[in-house]
Amino acid sequence: MKTDYMRCGIVGLSGYTGKEVFSLLLNHPQVRVSYVAAQNTIGPAFRIWPEFLNCTSLVCQEFNVKEAAKHCEVIFLALPHTESMKVAGALLKADLKVIDLSADYRLKSTKTYQTWYGHKHVDAKNISKAVYGLPELYRQRIKKADFIANPGCYPTAAILGLAPLVATHSKSIVSIIVDAKSGVSGAGRKATVHLLFGEVANNFKAYKVLCHQHAPEIDQYLSQLAGHKLSVNFVAHLLPLDRGILETIYIQLKQPITLNQLHMLYSKFYKIEPFVRVHPLASQPEIKNVAYTNFCDIGLALSQDKKTVVVTSAIDNLVKGAAGQAVQNMNIMCGFNEIEGLI
Secondary structure (H helix, E strand, C coil): CCCEEEEEECCCCCCCCHHHHHHHHHCCEEEEEEEEEEECCCCCHHHHHHHHCCCCCCCCCCCCCHHHHHHCCEEECCCCCCHHHHHHHHHCCCCCCCEEEECCCCCCHHHHHHHHHCCCCCHHHHHCCCCEHHHHHHHHHHHHCEEHHHHHHHHHHHHHHHHHHHHHHHEEEEEEEEHHHHHHHHHCCCCHHHCCCHHHHCCCCCCCCCCCCCHHHHHHHHHHHHHCCCCCCEEEEEEECCCCEEEEEEEEEECCCCHHHHHHHHHHHHHCCCEEEECCCCCCHHHHHCCCCCCCCEEEECCCCCCCCEEEEEEEECHHHHHHHHHHHHHHHHHHCCCCCCC
């Protein structure tokens, strides 16, 4: 069925990222949302998310590959980790373009995946087909892709914050510490005690210290960029906010660098990127300035001995860290203007 717009579907509408993808696509001039499904929630979309009342007549149904293939050309998988790998293969076999927002296809080693996510990978044959959907580094590969592994929220902020330095000064890097803080929506939409309002409000804590599942993803893609193995020391924290990520990244160098050199490096690296904003010197990113946007804001500072670089990186975990980046990837894959539906 040929149309003058791209037909899109969302599997996992009942989660935060599924909702965010839906919201963005409803306002995208080049696409129509033609199919929505969820694992455990069926019924009119506006009953699942009341803010869509009078915006859509779509009914969320139980996922079915044949139905998805009949109604869609592009499918967004907004499913929990370990669930996407159960359905992605069948969708690819049905000749659909697939953008997976879970972690199931980001790691290239099934052994590493099982170690960090606690489940054996059941679709190893399709891992090599997935292109990592970080447009600032992999745009040319994304253009030709049918299958995207959308990056994690913490890795998006970390890799964008580190990429210019890693790409040009990797042999001078002694150590990297990523001190990351995220709003509660980063944990997904589930009822657990530690995410209750009474536990989160007026509180701030570290969790999964040096054992967060996003660490190997960051290591993998920074190592690819560097051309040799790099490892980060990653510590996540939970902020009493609904959304947003701020990462303070400390890079220890062997050789000194000046602040002007550093700023010039980052400014040049991201010069043509529509969604990365390098702050002027003496200015630092804030979560409120990227919330509800697809921007990544980056700030820079340097120690007096010029060997410790501090990079601050801020994103909205649900937009640039998930749904917005997924739509950005769709735009690139389908030949649309990259910023369409996002600005």
